[in-house]
Amino acid sequence: MPGVQADKKQPPAAPSRPAPSVHVRGLRAFYGRAERVKGIDLDLPANEVTAIIGPSGCGKSTMIRCINRLHEEIAGARSEGRVLLDSVNIYDPAVDVIAVRRAIGMVFQRPNPFPAMSIFDNVAAGPRLSGVRRERLRQRVQDALESAGLWHEVHDRLSQPALALSGGQQQRLCIARALAVEPEVILMDEPCSALDPTATLRIEELLDDLKSRVTIAIVTHNMQQAARVADRTAFLLDGELIEVGPTQEIFTTPRDRRTEDYVTGKFG
Amino acid sequence: MLLCPAMAHAETTATEADLRQIGRSGGGLRRMADRFGDRALLGLTALASLAAVALIALVIDRVVAGSMPSISKFGLGFLWHTTWNPSLSSGVRDSNVFGAGVLVYGTLVTSAIALLIAVPLGIAIGVYLSMLSSGRLAAVIGPLVELLASVPSVIIGLWGIVVLAPFLHSTIEPALHSALGWTAIFGEPGTTGLGIFNAGVVLSIMVLPIIAAITRDLFLNVPRELKEGALALGATRWEMIRTVVLHSTRSGIIAATILGLARALGEAIAVTQTIGAGTAIKASLFANGDTLGSRIAEQFIGAVSKLQVSSLFYCALILLVMELMANIGAQLIAGRYARLQGAVR
Known part of the structure; x- marks a missing residue:
């Protein structure tokens, strides 16, 4: 992967400030009357990748959408419980939801670059909202694209439409767009489910670089992916957290029978 | 494995039988009526669409013809x-x-x-x-x-x-x-x-x-x-x-x-x-x-x-x-x- 090597010019590890950890406490989430997340306690340790696995409809996407308060944007959706960013409860009425979302970025299931916007404008969209302009903006965009491993592929065509990129490039563009806001936590909701294996591999390699700077949660239905990228893995079933622990343990010596059945492919 | 060709054969014959059955009970008349219905449908809908186009043409023609004396008298200056x-x-x-x-x-x-x-x-x-x-x-x-x-x-x-x-x-x-x-x-x-x-x-x-x-x-x-x-x-x-x-x-x-x-x-x-x-x-x-x-x-x-x-x-x-x-x-x-x-x- 020569392209990836060339992009690794980022100062290695040594973050200026350590990323925060996230503590989910007693989280319940509803769509109308239907309860999809039924009281979850989960920690996302700082500068680690936590994978969240479980069968379709187990509430894993809903849960991480509560961590940046995006869940509440859906009509009729609400949640209860606390989500602590280090020690700050992001559901505290005194906390600004905009600030929460700037601190906790998100990458979605399908690449969602803004159409009718150039590659540059897509990455610049977030920093522009917080008033970053001119040379600082240009630098911020370049840094984000470098961190997302995309700079060398697009640096000479930043003004082209974002939709002209391939699916994998679009998803890395979306990662760059999230990074450009300089978040401390990044949530990824099945970020590779619409990508081919090569593009998937590139994003998995990225996660390893990124976690020196941010805390990462990644929802995935792909157990090999969880095994490859995650330091810790949480297994959800029917809105409840069944088991969480070091990835190695979850896949080799799970404590719960249901976890074992799931990771060995008895159901899914 | 031997069963498969046999089953396929059975299915074919059954379908053929069905077709013959339909042919017998449906009758040629039914089919002709169906075909006539489809043609009539095509004709009527096409006619309706053409009528709309013709109407636009007629309106434009009438308006242009009606305005001719004024156009020749006042020209574009009328505007x-x-x-x-x-x-x-x-x-x-x-x-x-x-x-x-x-x-x-x-x-x-x-x-x-x-x-x-x-x-x-x-x-x-x-x-x-x-x-x-x-x-x-x-x-x-x-x-x-x-x-x-x-x-x-x-x-x-x-x-x-x-x-x-x-x-x-x-x-x-x-x-x-x-x-x-x-x-x-x-x-x-x-x-x-x-x-x-x-x-x-x-x-x-x-x-x-x-x-x-x-x-x-x-x-x-x-x-x-x-x-x-x-x-x-x-x-x-x-x-x-x-x-x-x-x-x-x-x-x-x-x-x-x-x-x-x-x-x-x-x-x-x-x-x-x-x-x-x-x-x-x-x-x-x-x-x-x-x-x-x-x-x-x-x-x-x-x-x-x-x-x-x-x-x-x-x-x-x-x-x-x-x-x-x-x-x-x-x-x-x-x-x-x-x-x-x-x-x-």
């Missing part, structure tokens, strides 16, 4: 000359001379006022209904806004005379005049409240539901993942709407505006009721004026000369060309928008 004098007595200067300058001006200005009011309001309604209101409230307000489109224009015109005119005359016009009177377009309030401004406001009521309904659908069709993508970057609602929703639907909004313009350009009766039948171009929007459509509605029945009738046809031709251009423009832009949307999905 900007402001004399409109149907009088036949030889003592009067410029008798039996026609020019549509006042009407073209009135048509353009009333339509511009209508769009200036209806486009921002309509987009606001579209934003509210598609993204900000609770589902239940939108289900009530949405149909009501569309119902506004079904109020006959003559009734809106009546409302313009009875309610809007006194209100404009006593409140809005003096306020605009005292604040912006130096711009000349907000001159001294007229005596009745009828005039170009009133007609523009009345037209805006007719354009509003068009803009609101189309933009609401446009905004609803912006994929949720794009809206969430903006919110996840820490955008406020308004920033999300501005950077993603309005940005990605702008050609659709332009197309909606042009459709609204087409509605405003062509309206006759409500304008006749509220514009005050003026005969000159005045700087002030509060003055009387007239539009192409309105003039045709006022004078066609009582026209005193062949040249006047022909000049009214000429007005109709100008209006027709304006409308066709607006419609084609909207279709071109909407087509571009559809392609852009295709690229998103």
